[in-house]
Amino acid sequence: MEEHVCGLRVGQGVPDIKLETFDPTKGDFSEVSLADLKKAGKWTVLFFYPADFTFV
Amino acid sequence: MITVSRDTKFVHLAWQRDEKLLEKFRNQMGSDPTGRLCRLFGVLDEDSGLALRGTFIINPQGTIMNSEVNFYNLGRNIEEILRKVIANRHLAANPVEACPAQWKKVGDITLKPSAKMVGKVSEAVKK
Numbered sequence: 001m002e003e004h005v006c007g008l009r010v011g012q013g014v015p016d017i018k019l020e021t022f023d024p025t026k027g028d029f030s031e032v033s034l035a036d037l038k039k040a041g042k043w044t045v046l047f048f049y050p051a052d053f054t055f056v
Numbered sequence: 057m058i059t060v061s062r063d064t065k066f067v068h069l070a071w072q073r074d075e076k077l078l079e080k081f082r083n084q085m086g087s088d089p090t091g092r093l094c095r096l097f098g099v100l101d102e103d104s105g106l107a108l109r110g111t112f113i114i115n116p117q118g119t120i121m122n123s124e125v126n127f128y129n130l131g132r133n134i135e136e137i138l139r140k141v142i143a144n145r146h147l148a149a150n151p152v153e154a155c156p157a158q159w160k161k162v163g164d165i166t167l168k169p170s171a172k173m174v175g176k177v178s179e180a181v182k183k
Contacts, residue, residue, distance in 0.1 A: 007098015014118050017093060019060065019086035022068035024078075029065050032058055032084050034118060043141060044114040045057040047083075048099045050106040050128055052063040052071035 060086040060093060061107055099125055111137055113144055156181050 008014060016035040023030040037044050063071070068085035072078045086093075088107075094100035099110035109126040121144045126132060143155045146162055153166040158181065165181055167173065173180050 008096060008112075008120055008123075010120050010123050012120055014114055014120060015096075016118075017096075019058070019088065019093065020065050021058070021084040021086045022065045022072065023084050024072050024081050029069075030084065032086060034114070038116055038118050041116045043116060043145060045137060045141060046086075046097065046110075046112040046114065047057055047059045047132075047137075048094060048097065048107040048110040049059065049061050050104075050108070051061055052067050053075070055131060 057083045058086050059083055060088050062088050062091055062094065062105070064089055097123075113137075113141055115144065115148060 014034060016033065016038075018031060018033045018035075021030045021032050022028075034044065061068075065085070065087045068087060072081055072085065088094055091100050091105065091107075094107040097110055097112060099108045100106075101108055106128075109128065109130065109132060111122075111124045111132060112120055113122040115121050122140050124132075139160060142162065143159060146166075147153060147155060150166070152168055154169055156165070156167055156177075158164070159166065167177070167180055
């Protein structure tokens with residue numbers, strides 16, 4: 001069955017996302033929050049890829 | 057830049073420590089085990105349960121300024137992503153300008169779309 005997934009589009013706002021992360025600069029687990037990035041006035045690139053241990 | 061896949065943070069750790077190419081990798085590696093974020097951005101391939109190669113540039117106000125999605129078999133050019141981020145930042149600071157296709161870096165010719173430019177883009181990009 002063909003599924004149509006709607007996604008956010010260019011020009012739309014992103015909700016305040018929170019994600020668990022691994023932070024290689026600290027070698028430790030961490031968290032990122034889009035709300036914090038906004039507060040810090042930062043540009044964000046979200047870079048999705050299929051799975052670890054594959055090419056990017 | 058935040059990288060995102062459905063792997064857990066534990067797998068991210070193992071991959072970053074294991075893979076020589078990631079030795080100098082310094083970006084936060086986000087974990088989306090439920091696929092909720094992948095689905096929100098429309099990059100979840102429901103057949104495989106994996107994320108497609110999607111790239112989204114988000115401005116400090118939280119608005120998506122650019123989106124690009126590749127299928128599994130095509131990698132991304134980091135230089136091109138950087139070019140887009142730099143162009144977006146320049147345009148945010150200079151809202152009357154536009155970056156033409158050939159624009160590579162700050163200082164390159166930008167356009168100021170106006171009635172005068174209609175039919176004269178070729179001349180405008182050569183100035």
